[in-house]
């Protein structure tokens with residue numbers, strides 16, 4: 001068994017027919033209902049670009065720790081001006097379910113551009129949580145410009161994907177006679193609520209785990225512990241290392257390897273889509289156990305709602321699911337801050 005492959009090109013190509021789009025939408029609904037995960041092709045980002053993105057991240061991780069620590073993440077309110085979120089975190093600093101993850105990473109977020117910057121709790125010159133600016137490595141020199149262009153491309157792919165998801169849920173087409181708001185339940189509701197996506201990007205480096213461990217043993221460190229993603233949709237780019245990313249199937253006990261397909265993203269839906277769809281689509285648990293060869297590099301891009309977007313179950317989905325609303329609703333920003341303060345528990 002392997003995850004379904006979805007070709008997004010009809011949603012990026014203006015000359016495609018509505019039947020072509022409807023077919024893609026149906027396969028998205030099937031994939032999100034059954035797996036919450038799929039491979040995405042036809043996204044239009046050249047493979048050479050994807051390889052460059054991985055190669056630049058690999059070069060950064062290969063540099064001396066002293067170099068990497070030049071962009072170290074610092075706590076919000078700290079005299080170094082950290083915002084508790086952006087920057088480089090060393091091996092074992094990331095924790096999932098109370099256990100250290102065996103990886104190092106650079107975390108980047110959308111720049112804080114939508115409300116005036118607040119002063120941090122540490123007084124002048126300090127920053128509140130998430131309200132800093134991204135810390136870019138000085139080396140390799142091309143990393144920043146390559147990634148900025150890549151992030152622009154990913155936002156277009158993310159927009160096309162959430163547009164397709166709106167159709168996949170059978171939401172009605174936009175009413176051209178009235179102005180839609182952030183809560184109007186039409187097929188573009190996710191497009192509007194991600195138009196200023198508070199995206200996150202992680203460049204992750206995974207050393208091979210030292211000792212072979214049984215997944216059922218009392219594991220003290222995994223490459224990345226079992227979790228769901230907390231946002232909207234994740235577009236994961238990973239190097240070719242097989243057997244590392246594993247996805248929990250609906251039976252709740254079988255782990256499926258989501259090995260990379262060259263040129264494709266591994267896509268999964270996060271907790272905000274589960275909430276919007278009132279559980280029609282579930283955010284699926286996954287983990288990384290890298291016991292293969294070499295140093296693994298992955299670069300997930302989390303295409304998230306706008307910081308101010310209120311995320312609550314859509315009435316359309318509440319009706320369709322036949323269940324009471326699974327959540328009373330909150331802004332994505334509140335949800336994200338809760339995650340950052342709780343160390344993404």
Ligand SMILES: O=C(O)CCC(=O)C(=O)O
Pocket residue numbers: 202204224229236238244245286287288298300
């Ligand atoms: O590295 C991977 O394959 C997945 C990482 C992941 O699940 C995450 O960062 O949320």
Ligand SMILES: [Fe+2]
Pocket residue numbers: 227228229286
């Ligand atoms: Fe994840």
